[in-house]
Amino acid sequence: MIRKQILRYTSNQRTNHWLVAILFLMAGLSGLALFHPALFWLSNLFGGGPWTRILHPFMGVLMFVFFFGLVLSFWRANIFIANDRLWLRRIDRVMKNEEEGVPAIGKYNPGQKLLFWTLLLCMLVLLFSGLVIWRAYFSAYFGITSIRWAMLLHALAGFVLILSIIVHIYAGIWIKGSVSAMLHGWVSRAWAKKHHELWYREVTRDERPDPPLNRKG
Template sequence: MNDKPIVRYTVNQRTNHWLVAIVFLMAALSGLALFHPGLFWLSNLFGGGPWTRILHPYLGLTMFVLFLGLVCSFWRANYFITNDRLWLRRVGLVIRNEEEGVPPIGKYNPGQKLLFWVLLICMLVLLFSGLVIWRAWFSAYFGITSIRWAMLLHALAGFILVLSIIVHVYAGIWIRGSVDAMVHGRVSRAWARKHHGLWYREVTGDETPERPISKKG
């Protein structure tokens, strides 16, 4: 029996992912420092208040550009399919680690797909609202009402983005093997078949019949 691991992420994809993660952390910390006086001490990580204000928009722009690399790599795999709807109806079984009772899915499960699109929307909102309030370059072209709305949207999108990343990290740790896949790029065939049956068949050509779907859940 072939037990050779399956490539899930290439070196370029993994590098891109971790660069986004690093820049996101820096952008989030600098943004929090500017968001509330109680968090202004975080600006010390960037050399003080003035440098934090200078660096934050550039960090945000860098994060968006790097994230586009992930979008180009993964957007096709994040389209919703019929099995995703059935998977969501049986998500309780997934939480109980009884995945033999759910339909096979592609490279990403519906939760991961939803997260992908939420992240993309948040990134777009942060980009355009950030340009409006970027005092050094663009805010002079907008009225005070537009700037206020942009600041509100920027804060809201940033809040949703941070919560989404927390969920992303938790889910990656909770599903054993997920973090390892993004570190080393490979997963076992047993892991792929259990968690992403359709993707497993696509990359291996294994047409072994799937286990029957339970009627419970």
């Protein structure tokens, strides 16, 4: 009997993902509270200004630790392959949900892969710049110029990270079944074959070749 569904994410991966999401929300809100006086009211969510300053770096470090767990799980699946370049060239067809002429892809499409590496870069910049400006422990070891540059990089990486997460959430909602996969772990065989055919073939051992791509357009 053929199982009708395919496991996309294990329970550990899903738990890890949602822990990162919760910590991102907390670190993001506390960071915004410290970023500008107009947003300082957000510090009330964490017990006031002093507690926000204390908790923010610890939440950031913890977020990176859990995110690194996701990196260890998913980095191989996010390596670019030959089909990805053609997929990006035909992104207009993907946006229109037109499958003809769009090459088969693996577990993640090129857009997801770009997002993955962008998130990793932002997390690394946030981690190291955050250590430089962490007054309680590390900032005394750096000069004022280094601290100022670190603050600028920290704010810039945080801004890019927030925009990237917004794109991530939008894409997850736009592609029906993606959110459910991260909640329950399973996707239908039809969903897997439609959106990630190379991955579908890998996990089902279906070696049937694709029909030739339409080279017109």
